[in-house]
Amino acid sequence: MNAPDGFKRQDTASPTDTTDPDYFHKVVDCQWACPAHTPVPGYIRLIAQGRFSDAYIMNRESNVFPGILGRVCDRPCEPACRRDRVEDEAVAICRLKRVAADHKDDITDRLPKKPAQTNGKRIALIGAGPASFTVANDLAPLGYECVIIERYGVPGGLMRSNIPAFRLPENILTEELGYILDMGVELRLNSPVSSMKALLDEGYDAVFVGTGAPKGKELNLPGRQDSDNIHIGIDWLESVAFEHTKSIGKKVLIIGVGNTAMDCCRTSLRLGADDVKVMARKPRSFFKASAWELEDAEAENVDIIVNHSPKAFIIKNGVLTGMLFEMMNYELDEAGAIKSQKVTGEVEIACDDVILAIGQENSFPWIERDAGLDFGKWDMPVVDEVTFQSTLSNVFFGGDSAFGPKNIIWAVEHGHQAAISIHQHCQGKPVSERLTNGVKLSSTKMGMFEWRYSNSFDGAERRVMPHVELTKRFKDLGTEVELGFTAEQAATEVQRCLNCDIQTVFDAPLCTECDACIDICPVDCLSMTPDADEAVLRNVLENPALNEEQALYVSAGLPLTGRVMIKDENICLHCGLCAERCPTAAWDMQESEIIIHHVEDMVPGAST
Numbered sequence: 001m002n003a004p005d006g007f008k009r010q011d012t013a014s015p016t017d018t019t020d021p022d023y024f025h026k027v028v029d030c031q032w033a034c035p036a037h038t039p040v041p042g043y044i045r046l047i048a049q050g051r052f053s054d055a056y057i058m059n060r061e062s063n064v065f066p067g068i069l070g071r072v073c074d075r076p077c078e079p080a081c082r083r084d085r086v087e088d089e090a091v092a093i094c095r096l097k098r099v100a101a102d103h104k105d106d107i108t109d110r111l112p113k114k115p116a117q118t119n120g121k122r123i124a125l126i127g128a129g130p131a132s133f134t135v136a137n138d139l140a141p142l143g144y145e146c147v148i149i150e151r152y153g154v155p156g157g158l159m160r161s162n163i164p165a166f167r168l169p170e171n172i173l174t175e176e177l178g179y180i181l182d183m184g185v186e187l188r189l190n191s192p193v194s195s196m197k198a199l200l201d202e203g204y205d206a207v208f209v210g211t212g213a214p215k216g217k218e219l220n221l222p223g224r225q226d227s228d229n230i231h232i233g234i235d236w237l238e239s240v241a242f243e244h245t246k247s248i249g250k251k252v253l254i255i256g257v258g259n260t261a262m263d264c265c266r267t268s269l270r271l272g273a274d275d276v277k278v279m280a281r282k283p284r285s286f287f288k289a290s291a292w293e294l295e296d297a298e299a300e301n302v303d304i305i306v307n308h309s310p311k312a313f314i315i316k317n318g319v320l321t322g323m324l325f326e327m328m329n330y331e332l333d334e335a336g337a338i339k340s341q342k343v344t345g346e347v348e349i350a351c352d353d354v355i356l357a358i359g360q361e362n363s364f365p366w367i368e369r370d371a372g373l374d375f376g377k378w379d380m381p382v383v384d385e386v387t388f389q390s391t392l393s394n395v396f397f398g399g400d401s402a403f404g405p406k407n408i409i410w411a412v413e414h415g416h417q418a419a420i421s422i423h424q425h426c427q428g429k430p431v432s433e434r435l436t437n438g439v440k441l442s443s444t445k446m447g448m449f450e451w452r453y454s455n456s457f458d459g460a461e462r463r464v465m466p467h468v469e470l471t472k473r474f475k476d477l478g479t480e481v482e483l484g485f486t487a488e489q490a491a492t493e494v495q496r497c498l499n500c501d502i503q504t505v506f507d508a509p510l511c512t513e514c515d516a517c518i519d520i521c522p523v524d525c526l527s528m529t530p531d532a533d534e535a536v537l538r539n540v541l542e543n544p545a546l547n548e549e550q551a552l553y554v555s556a557g558l559p560l561t562g563r564v565m566i567k568d569e570n571i572c573l574h575c576g577l578c579a580e581r582c583p584t585a586a587w588d589m590q591e592s593e594i595i596i597h598h599v600e601d602m603v604p605g606a607s608t
Contacts, residue, residue, distance in 0.1 A: 012531040015556045015564075018505070021439040024592040026551060027569050028501045030093060033080035035413040036062040037596045040077055040093055041501040045453060047100055048494040053107050055100035060111075062596065063097075064134050064180075064412050067172045070098025071482065072163055074259075074290060074407040082498050085571050089462035091496045092485075099490045101172075112141035114184030119143035121426045124204040126193050129157025130408045131210035131399030133180050134415025138599045139422065140183040147204075148185060151192035152242070155181075158212050158400075159408065161238040162260065164267050165478045196367040196395075206394045206422045209381075210411070213400035215363040219255060219356050223313030227320040230313060233260045233357030240267055240477070247272050249352025253323055254278045255310055256357035262293040264355045265302045270474050277303045277349065279310065279325065285336055296481065300470065314348060322350040360405045380404070387431040388418040396422055419599040435602065438595040443588055444502055445579075451589055453502055455576040457522075458495040499574050503592050506565055508556040510586035513563070517578035517587055525568040526578065528558065537566050545570060 018024065026032050030040040038059060046055035059066035073094050081090030121144050125132035128150035136146040154160060156173050181187055193199055199207060216232035224230060229249065233256065239245040252273045254265045257280045265276045278297070280287065283306050287294065298304060308325040315321070325347050331340045362380055367373060374382040374391040381390050383397045390397060398414035400406060421431040444451045466483045467473070473481050485493065518526045524542040531537075531554075538545040538552055545552050550570035557564060579587040 013534040013537055013552075013554045013564075016551070016553045018503075018553075019439070021437045021594060023551065024439055024441075024501075024503055025437075025594045027503065028592070028594070029080040029082055030077040030091075030500070031594065034063075034077045035410045036064075036416065037413075037594065038062040038077070039501065039594065041497055041499050042593075043100060044091070044093075044096055044494050044497045045499070047096055047490065048454065052100050052103040053105045053110070056104040056107060057110055059097055059100060061598075062412075062416075063409060064137055064415075065130065065176045065408070066097050067101035067176050068159060068168060069409060069412075070094060070096075070101050071172070072159075072168050073097070073409055076409070082500055082571075082573075083496060086457075086573070087461070091498075092462055092465075092493050095465060095485060096490065096493060099485055102484050108179070108182070111179055112137075112183060114140060115143045117143065118145050121145065121205045122147065122203070123206050123208065123422060123426075124149060124199060124202070125208045125210060126199070127157055127209070127211035127399075127401070128152075128155035128177075128187065128189075129210050129212050129399060129411065130159060131401075131411040131415045131418070132157075132208060133177060134412045135208050135210070135398070135419045135422065136185045137180045137183070138416060138419035140180070140185050142423070142600060142603055144423075144426070146185045147188060149188045149191050149193055149199075151190070153189050155187055155189070157210070158214075158234070161241045162234050162263065164237070164241070164263050164270075166266070166270065166473065166481050167263070169478065169480050192366075194366050196371045196373070200371070200395075204394075205426050206396065208418055208422065209395065209397045209401050210399045210415070211364075211401045213360040213362050213405040215361050216356065217359040217361060219310060219358060221310060221312050223315045223320075226315045226318070227313065229320040229353045231353065231355045233264050233355050234360060236355055237263060237267065240271070245271070249273065251275045251351045251353075252277070253349060253351040253354045254357055255354060256280075256359070257304070258288040258357060258359070259290060259293050260360070261355075261357035262289050262297045264357050265297055266300055267477070268353075268355070269300055269302070270477050273353075276301075277305055277351075279308050279323075279349075280304065280306045281309045281328065282338075283307060283330060283332075285332075296467075299467075300473075308347070308349075309343075311346065313354065320351065320354065322348050323354060324348050360400070362401060362404060364401075378404075386417070387421040388414060389421055389425070389431050394425060416598050420597075420602060423599045423602055435597040437597060440593045440595060441503070441505060441590040442593070443590050445588060451502075451576055453499050453589075453591075454495060455499065455502075455574070455589070457498075457573060457575060458492075460492050460496055462496065463489040463493045501592050501594075502574050502576070502589050504567065504572065504574065504576075504578060505588045505590045506553070506555050506567075507586050507588070508565065509559055510584045511555075511558050511560075511565065512584055512586075513558055513560050514583065516581040516583065520577045520581045522575065522577065523571045523573055525570075525572050527566050528563045529566060531557065531562075531564045537564075538568075541566065541568055543568070543571065 043055040043058045078090040216234045248271045252268045307328040312324040327345045372392040398418045399411035545568035547570045553567040555565040576589045
């Protein structure tokens, strides 16, 4: 067959291998972006059916803490959501996770149980944060004796000490940690570890370090050491959480614009401050805080002031009275990066207290440098990025303590992977030996034009989370600001999901090349064309597939002409109209279940 005008024949593209688990996994962008690979469309469909407990359990298999993360996750899934291909706002994935947690029944009988007999292997987990609890969650049901060792009198790590209760209520944290402790996990509180050598001498089969990044960064400027009213952000939040600090001055400056800074400024308001300013050295486009954290802070009348670089603390007669800032001007290039900067002046801003929230770093004073662990750049332990094993074979790291500050969901995934390595180590097997992820496809067809999922496109805009009235949210630190979705909001929001795990599966030998699927596609993501190099095929579509981070599906040769069916996975709505219109069932809508292995899969016959 002759190539159409303007079509330059090049080397042909290979047919897409849809048996590769990463192919359909990547198509489910939200799950691909989630570090723990939570099956987002799957649990959203369960919520749509009113099956809240089932949705919670599906969540918990990967992210372990649905109620916690449904409130405070950094939401890497949402920027990846395909919904923003058709409108500005992603599906409220995180808040729907909270819907499942808030409306579930008692699920304790569905959780893994401690076996009647342990396997005799003892694991020490240092730090009672999300990474350690995830390791225990995975290993305890397999018979491992897990001992979590925590320096404070309550568990939770930075989830408890650094996330204020108005964002994460204590009862939610306690409940979800309790599910894991009830698996027979031992918790030793008020037990700081002062020596790695001494701990190793206690005879544990493996040690997991999940101590987070507990050291706040300093700002060594003139006047820093001359006042007790200059605080390190994470230390100050910890002091508030444990009720050692119960008040603050009326005028407060927060230095830094990350999520910790947002927690500090909002907590200050609840401790009596009435003039709180967040001071940013750079423009807003460089802020590290999540957009919703900034919105909540500004809704509470926090001033966020950009382009002010701290220069000195102003101390008069031994009292902190303000800070001196250089006013900055930045020139940005087309990509938004800073080309040049200059100081345009100086300004003094009055304050009673300053809170430094400019970052966190790791600190391991309790690990002797002759204990057998190698340390590298930034005085961080050398840790394998796949196995989480240190240079001492029975010591593993995870969460912020492994590679520096990230977030809770990353700590959870680190815990899952470290649990696999710890199991392999304890069983005398290579820690690098892991099962290959898989994919299982099942048709969703229930009738000629009927599927077991809602395939109609819902044009509703993203629901707005209701909040406690501004006049009522400052009465105490424990008043949760976000109220959760109403029943109507949840019912609407779940219908906004595009069901990206329901794949358009194409059977080339059945195709009669009638063009029906191409005619009906609402986003013009399909075409039949002579085979060519992928770069050429991407430009054949009516809407060229320019996003090379997203796959271009290329079929095997079609039976009548040898052409190929191509599809731009980037903009497909998974609406199923191609399958409904196809007269030969060459197209089918099939649910792709991505099989992500955890440690129980490494144990033949294990049932958790």
